[in-house]
Every structure is written in C-alpha cells, then in structure tokens.
Amino acid sequence: MLSRHCILAVFAAVIINFGACKCFVIDSESEFEKSCSSDSMGNRNCSIVVPNNWNFLKFRRWLEKLNGNVKDVRLDLTCLDGGTVFLPWPFRARNLRKIRVKNCLIDGYYSEYNTKTKYTNTVRDMALIDVSILTDINQLIEMNLNDPLEKSSTCGQETNVQFIQRNVSFHFVPTKSPPSLHRLQDGFDTLAEKSKTQPFTCHFEDLLFLEHTGSKSISRIHFDTMTDHSVYPKLKVFNFSSNYLPDLPRQLEQWWKFFPSLRFLDLSNNEIRSFSFDHPDVSLEYLYISLANNNITSVPQDLFSYLSGKTPILINLLGNPIHCDCRVSALSQYLRGLRIIAPHFKDLSNVQCHSPSNLAGRKVRTVNLQSC
Missing domain, CATH: 3.80.10.10 (Ribonuclease Inhibitor)
Structure with a gap:
C-alpha cells in the first residue's frame, strides 16, 4: 500500500518536468566483493558510492550465487550528482534487511510492479532520501488501466519496522505524445477504484516508524489508499511534515481507529x-x-x-x-x-x-x- 502513494503522487503532480536519462551499467561481481564487508556470522554490509550507474538486478544475482551462510544483508547506496540506480520496487533480494538510497535518480522503479515474485519480504529498514524516480507517464497510465493489482507490489515490504521517504520527487522521461488531462484523470480514477476494491489487506504488523516528508504532490486520496485495506497495529511515530x-x-x-498505538504525529x-x-x-x-x-x-x-x-x-x-x-x-x-x-x-x-x-x-x- 505504501508504494501506491508514489503512483498517486505522479497523477497528483501539477507540473510535469521532462528530462533525459541514459543508463550504462558498469558494476561487476568483483566490485560487489570490494564494497561488501562480511563477518563470521555471514552478515554482509554493502556501502556503495555510485558515480554514474548501478544495477540492483546484478547485485541480486550476485547474492544468489554466494555460497555458504548469508545472513543479514545491508545495502547503502549514495549517488554522486547525476548517479542513476536501476532499482525495482520493492527492492527484494536474498536476506536483504536494510536498504538506504540517497541522492539518486531511480530507474526501473515500476519494472517489477504488479508482477509475481519469487522473493519474500525481508527488509526491516528502508529509506529513500533526496531521490527522484524516473517515470514514463504513458506506461504508468497503461499499467494502472490494464494490469490487476498484485499484493507483492501493492503492499511492498510488509516486514518493515522503519520506512522513510524524504524529499522524493519524479523525473519524467521525454515523450512526443504527453497524455491529455482526460487520460491522466482516467488513470488516477482507475487506481482509486482499484484501491477501494482490492481483494487483499496489507499487514504492517512490525512497522514502528513511518516518515513521508518533503513532498509537493500529495494526492487528495492519499490517506484513503493508505488505510482502506492496510493495518498498522504497532505504529508509534508518523512523520508527515513539510508536505x-x-x-x-x-x-x-480519528487517529486511534487507524493507528491505535500512535505516540508521536x-x-x-x-x-x-x-x-x-x-x-x-x-x-x-x-x-x-x-x-x-x-x-x-x-x-x-x-x-x-x-x-x-x-x-x-x-x-x-x-x-x-x-x-x-x-x-x-x-x-x-x-x-x-x-x-x-x-x-x-x-x-x-x-x-x-x-x-x-x-x-x-x-x-x-x-x-x-x-x-x-
């Protein structure tokens, strides 16, 4: 359910800025080995600075090939100005417990959206800070008009304890045929209707801290989609400032009906x-x-x-x-x-x-x- 807010924010944006993006993947297995320290318990701590481009799919395949015990994996991505990461929501990989992405342009965000996955929810700590999500608005509309909702992508990582979205914006790919306001509204209305009638519930049983700050494009139905089919029994801190x-x-x-354990709003x-x-x-x-x-x-x-x-x-x-x-x-x-x-x-x-x-x-x- 948390992921759908990104789609709603796209439709809610008043000004669309179009920009170009080229992605050349230069990462390799040897670079993953250099960037990821390990301990005797099998924990992997990966801290990566991205000067140009980086691909999560290659990182995920590298984790799959690792022999022996792989316990908790932590991934910290920091992009230099202009750095791009190919990163499909909701960032599932073998035993990935923590992911932090800062100052990056995210490509491929919707590439695994509404598709079934073989990976389970494992992330406990997720943060997107000062990032921009590369979006093809026409493909996004088509997806919302024609694809059924999948619990895997709609709910995202239900294992999260902490989830931070701070200063998340959208970067639109150039198009010769931008959608009309009528088609944009159709995409928004279809998503809103799907949200009301979805056949599953998102259970954020462990979520304690939720931050969504610094957004200029909050949808008018943001809180409806957040709560209609989602539960937050343990949420204590909800930061929704600067929006x-x-x-x-x-x-x-009526906070107590939706967030019964809330202590700080x-x-x-x-x-x-x-x-x-x-x-x-x-x-x-x-x-x-x-x-x-x-x-x-x-x-x-x-x-x-x-x-x-x-x-x-x-x-x-x-x-x-x-x-x-x-x-x-x-x-x-x-x-x-x-x-x-x-x-x-x-x-x-x-x-x-x-x-x-x-x-x-x-x-x-x-x-x-x-x-x-």
Whole structure:
C-alpha cells in the first residue's frame, strides 16, 4: 500500500518536468566483493558510492550465487550528482534487511510492479532520501488501466519496522505524445477504484516508524489508499511534515481507529488552518502532535478536554499565526493546563499571539482575558 502513494503522487503532480536519462551499467561481481564487508556470522554490509550507474538486478544475482551462510544483508547506496540506480520496487533480494538510497535518480522503479515474485519480504529498514524516480507517464497510465493489482507490489515490504521517504520527487522521461488531462484523470480514477476494491489487506504488523516528508504532490486520496485495506497495529511515530497539507484528513482526526498505538504525529511545516482530534476512551501515556509552523489562527473551544481523557493529547502550536481575541481563552486554558499535566513539555506552552498588532509577540497564556 505504501508504494501506491508514489503512483498517486505522479497523477497528483501539477507540473510535469521532462528530462533525459541514459543508463550504462558498469558494476561487476568483483566490485560487489570490494564494497561488501562480511563477518563470521555471514552478515554482509554493502556501502556503495555510485558515480554514474548501478544495477540492483546484478547485485541480486550476485547474492544468489554466494555460497555458504548469508545472513543479514545491508545495502547503502549514495549517488554522486547525476548517479542513476536501476532499482525495482520493492527492492527484494536474498536476506536483504536494510536498504538506504540517497541522492539518486531511480530507474526501473515500476519494472517489477504488479508482477509475481519469487522473493519474500525481508527488509526491516528502508529509506529513500533526496531521490527522484524516473517515470514514463504513458506506461504508468497503461499499467494502472490494464494490469490487476498484485499484493507483492501493492503492499511492498510488509516486514518493515522503519520506512522513510524524504524529499522524493519524479523525473519524467521525454515523450512526443504527453497524455491529455482526460487520460491522466482516467488513470488516477482507475487506481482509486482499484484501491477501494482490492481483494487483499496489507499487514504492517512490525512497522514502528513511518516518515513521508518533503513532498509537493500529495494526492487528495492519499490517506484513503493508505488505510482502506492496510493495518498498522504497532505504529508509534508518523512523520508527515513539510508536505503542503492544507487540511486534516479524517484518518488523522480519528487517529486511534487507524493507528491505535500512535505516540508521536508530526504535521509541522504544512498549511493546516484548523484542527480537531478525537480523544477516545483508550489508555496510552500520551499522544504528542506537532502542528508547529502551520496556518492556525484559532483552536477548538473544547481544547482543554484534550488533556482530560485517558490519553492526554499534547499539541505543539508554536509558530502559528494565533489571533488573540476572546476566543483564545480556550488555548490559554489549555497551555496552562499542559504545564501542570506534562511539565517536561512546558516549552509547548510558549505559544505567542500573532495578531492583533498590540498583542503580537505576547505569550498567549499571559494575555489578560478578564474583559472576556
């Protein structure tokens, strides 16, 4: 299910930048041996700098040919500027436990999409950082219109404990016949319908940490596809900051239904204007929600009740343009209560007024509201 967000992001992108890419594979088995250290237990730690091009398929075949005990394999790919890796989602290979890709152009990302695989899920730690995914938009539309969904690629690595997507973008191959808006919409609608009716569930039973940050192309149905047929029973940290998110989806308002073990929700540096969170009758030590640096001017009038449930909800509202009229009393009461209930988070109580001008810079909890 996590992988489908990349496809949705392609359809959601407003501006398509077309660029060229040439791929010449220069890796070899001897280079894999040089780049991969091993220990007596059979663990392999592969750290590879890619100046030009690198091919995961060759790496996978090399792992298959290794004799003897091969236990945990860790792969760290860092590309120099212009470096390209051929890397089919969801990066399955013999005993691969960790994969980290940084500063690369990824080619072949969809080359094994919606196809059955002989490889099992083994990855526990996955990270894509500052990467761009090379995409043929016409092939992607055809795939979504005509190919049935396969659990293997739709869900990806269900064994993940940590999954990071940070500053992931798309690089479109040149085409003489770019799709019309109507065809682009058909591809999007077909994928959305498949997501609603898919005949399987993605079980992310071990996922504890999920980061999806720095995206300029979040689909309007992102959270629907993320939760309609997927479960996250142990997810504790969900970082969805810096994604230009304008409104809270219902899945985050009703967080406990979809992420029952959540402890930290980071929605900072978005464009959220208002919020409301359920505070249900479930017992957790607390839920910390960062709404720092959004566009929030006022808060729910029942905000103080967020501290009185079985799971206190601690909200970071620093850096928001709070308007300090009489309605700000709800926030003032909440901030004072937060200092008492969670003194180790007392810095969160230093929220300042942004307007009116005569109160700009004043701490909300110190504003005299007697006249209200």
